[in-house]
Amino acid sequence: DYYGLSCNPCPGTEQGATCNGHGVCDDGAAGFGNCTCTGAGTDAGWRGTECTVECPGHGNCNGHGRCDENATCFCDAGYYSFDCNMSCPRNSNGDVCNAPHGHCDDQANAQAAGRQDGNGTCTCEYGWR
Numbered sequence: 001d002y003y004g005l006s007c008n009p010c011p012g013t014e015q016g017a018t019c020n021g022h023g024v025c026d027d028g029a030a031g032f033g034n035c036t037c038t039g040a041g042t043d044a045g046w047r048g049t050e051c052t053v054e055c056p057g058h059g060n061c062n063g064h065g066r067c068d069e070n071a072t073c074f075c076d077a078g079y080y081s082f083d084c085n086m087s088c089p090r091n092s093n094g095d096v097c098n099a100p101h102g103h104c105d106d107q108a109n110a111q112a113a114g115r116q117d118g119n120g121t122c123t124c125e126y127g128w129r
Contacts, residue, residue: 003031011035011050023051039067047071057083065107075107080118088120097122 001010001018003026010018010025010033018025019035023046026034039045044060044067047053055067065075065084075084078096088096088104097104102124110118 001025001027003027003029003033005029008033012052019051021051022046022054043067057085077108078104078106080105080107080110080120082117086120088118089122097124098128101125101128 001013002008003010010027012018012020012023012035018027019037023035023037023040026032026036035049035051037046037048037051039055039059040047043065044055046059047055047067047069048071053071055061055071056073057063057065059067061067061073061075061084064079064087065073067073073082073084075081078088078090080086080088084107088106090096091098096106102122103109105118105121105123107118110116
């Protein structure tokens, strides 16, 4: 839990656990004291230099998106909101907005239009309602 020749404490140890209990420290005499957070390099887990920022939506964007290095969720198609917990309407077959006859204002479509997030509204193709 210490690094370098001066035996500096690893980040987050003042809270009682190395990397705030959410990561592993690059410790030892040759270490640099950097935290590798739980879930680093994946779509879920903890972020930040001391592993203090949890990805939204129970750490995994509610299972409907991926979490980037800044703990921001990017939702799967058909989902929206900051933690991907909102779903676009689906028909009895599970098709979003009765696809291919409509599309949903989900996060991806909203961002393509220059907006931060969608609102789950279906827009029907011509001739469908």
